[in-house]
Amino acid sequence: MIRQADFPVSLVFPPQGHFTQPYLALPCLKAHLASEGFGDVELIDASIEAYDRFLSADYLAAAAERVDRRLALSSFEGREQLAFEDLEAFRAAAESAVSAASLIDEVEDAKAVVRGEAFWDADRYVPAVRTLYHGLRLVSASWFPSQLTPHNFTMRYANDHSDQVLAATLDEAENPFIEHFRATLLPRLVARRPRVVGLSVIYGSQLIPALTLGRMIKQALPDCHVTAGGGFLAYIGEKLMGAPGIGACLDSIIFHEGEAPLAALCHALREQPPGTAVDLSEIGSLLWFDRRDGAAHPVRNAPAHPIKLDEAPIPDFDGLPFEKYFSPEVVIPYDINRGCYYGECAFCTLPTVIGPGYRTRSAAHIVDHVLALKERYGVRHFNFITDCMPPGMIADLPTELIEREADIRWWCDARVEPKAYDREGAERLYESGCRKLLFGFETATPRLLKMMQKGQSLKSTVQVAENCAAAGISVTFYAMVGFPSETREEARATLDFLRQHAGTVREVSLQTFHIDEVALTYRDPERFGIRILDEPGADLQLYHDYESESGMTQNEAAEMFDEMMSGLRASLPLFSGDNIFWFMQKSHYFLHLARDVKPDAFERACAERTARRAAGSADPSLRVVDSLELVELPFRYGEVIETLGHPLARAVRPDFLTGRFVAGARDEAAAVLGSIAPRPSVLAYAGGGATEFVGLTADGARVLEAIAEAGDYGALRASLQDQGEAALAKLDAFATELNRLGLLRVPTADPSELSPAPGTPRRSSATPSNAHSPRP
Structure with a gap:
């Protein structure tokens, strides 16, 4: 008999998940394993650990050298010329x-802002x-060409x-x-x-x-059983x-709920010496490799019975690094x-892959757990x-x-x-603490709502949203574009409807429609007037x-998505300008609401901030920001960005939602969009997160440098009085735009933000020797 103390289990949440709050699956599994007698279970959020390391000064310095x-x-x-296939590489290099x-x-300062008290100051939060x-x-x-964002990780390899x-x-x-x-x-x-590593995918x-x-685990620890589970594998695990x-x-995959199957797997493996090929055929909801004859034969077991939710233990978050999540307060x-x-x-797959069946906890049981979690971790969100x-x-x-x-x-x-x-x-x-609700709105076209089998009317949807908004609850609508047979006019009607109800609806999570193999739209395509296109060789296709x-x-539909987002x-203050960062960071807007900031007040602050930033001026006291960097480019950055922004x-x-590549997309884009001709230009970047990357003409860059040499914009303008009113008006317009973009600023009480004396922005050519040298 193998002793319990000799059976450590590690449960890992792999990259990439969002970095603002922990995920629930592993704490539920840990708590259930403890109730089954497994006391040595550790939780590892490898996703937040990766973000924390990647977004460090040392790692970024190494990344710059690697670039x-x-x-x-x-x-x-x-x-x-710059061929289409080289555009992304050029952008990344520039x-x-x-x-x-x-x-x-x-x-490091940016991380401290989003994790600390400065989070609540929008003028520090957004740049961070x-x-x-x-x-x-x-x-x-x-x-390159891999891409990691707060929302996704993709490579040039197809997920399917x-x-x-x-x-x-x-x-x-x-x-x-690696x-x-x-x-x-x-x-x-x-x-x-x-003895067991569980991966939550x-x-x-x-x-x-x-x-x-x-x-890597199986190479380094051949006696360790590596299993995996989670929502995505419920779709493609058998494939x-x-x-x-x-x-x-991998050694196995657990389908649907993991508590009972993982505990059964651990029981079975604990009874055998490490590294022994074991018969796991009695463990429900497990697909495993039978290696008893030296080969690896996949075996699919019968489904397991689900646990009773009201008998499930309180999720155990012990061991997760709450201090590393990119939020000032943890949301559980x-x-x-x-x-x-x-x-x-008709488009939804969750009832099929999250199961088995529908079950709920009692309200009393939920509150028992919530109060226990609140006490244990000192949280109230x-x-x-x-x-x-x-x-x-x-x-x-x-x-x-209540x-x-x-x-x-x-x-x-x-x-x-x-x-x-x-009402x-x-x-x-609201009295119970609800501050935000997200409703499945989808479309303003009744015909499509009926096809989708939503079972709701526009009238009822608006009434519910208005009741919630009147109570002080922020309302978000999920919407989609491109459902089969939807026309451009119908999509625009949805946009018009949402804009008309701005003030009731604070945020819109808009997605393009996609088809997966579990949804009714895939199982009965004739009903929706569509023909499914299979991709040869896509053995993991979902x-x-x-x-x-x-x-x-x-x-x-992709083009219409752009039009609707624009x-x-x-129309929505939370989406205007860089206020959209509040929407993009899961829980961040909610944290303000949790402080009992009313949605109307937050929207007003966003609208005022947008108006203030958009106003700009040609104030004579404008000076070049001290952190400004310039780099000379052989091609125009703006032209590259415009081309890369085309739907083709x-x-x-890889598609943001599905992670898959569209067959033939690269060839079509290259044929239609073509290449870019050389046009020398300059790329500007103001540090401190003040602005996005700004492409300038060579003349525009020289104006910036002239302002810096003169000391401020007023001094430069005074030196050019003999150029005539038309030239000065043009110069004023350019200075106003540079002010709006954050490259010029009016001096503030913080002298470190601006150059204390005349000088020139740092300019470098396209040479690796000086592109990343420290600033003086």
């Missing part, structure tokens, strides 16, 4: 050359978040081709997690020698990093385990139910995980929270239920292209 070696800006000089020195200097985003661009450039996925796990030049795991996580695991962006780690070579990365996730009580939406809160719970949970004086703040997804979200119900929700008998094509950014060019990258 110089792999993607030197000087390599683009002397070219007769942005790295001009921003690396600033980012290395400022990234921008610095983190730009830092990840530098990290990405060093592993197993041979490419496995190749990605071995690519030392482009997979940043080096990262080798330097950080793997040595810890080797020292601990866990919720998103497609985690697949390559998870399999990379699994491969994955049937792919040649996957046995080098907690699942109030599993599955979806409605389960009829919660993200209730639910596909949609059932009508009874909309009344029962707030009542329980009666027991829970004094928490919370947010969750919701479904339009007019009777539950009446009284919404006020009760998402599919399609052709529709009527309405927009997929490319037209309209929303013009965006389709070349």
